Amino acid sequence: MLPTIDYCAHGRILSVFLSGELDHHNARPIREHTDIAIEKYRPALLVLDFSKVTFMDSSGIGLIMGRFKRMTELGSDILIANPSPAIRKLIGLASVERVVRVVYTAHSASVSN
Secondary structure, eight states: OOOEEEEEEETTEEEEEEEEEESTTTHHHHHHHHHHHHHHHOOSEEEEEEEEEEEEOHHHHHHHHHHHHHHHHTTOEEEEEOOOHHHHHHHHHTTGGGTSEEESOHHHHHHTO
16 A cells, blocks of 8 residues: 655644555655655654554654654654554564654644643
8 A cells, every 4th residue: 555644734743644554665755755844844743643554664663763863953852643553563672662752642642742
């Protein structure tokens, strides 16, 4: 399944809604489009919503960590919202949760900030 990306900027929060498969074939355009949105909106918080991602490999980890680096450079935060159990396991194996917060609903992301 080809990935799709939707954005929603609200106040200082930029939410990026990913869907489909996130692998080495399609991580690059997702990175590029996300980076363009980051530059356009300069958010205080970037939310990467994985609720509709059906598959992710290590390219997804690279996507997350690259956006973490960019947001840190801007003095901003990033969080991962709604990963499936399989994606959460991959995130855990890569120790991403040591630097990026993971939540399970968009509501809990906005409430805790």
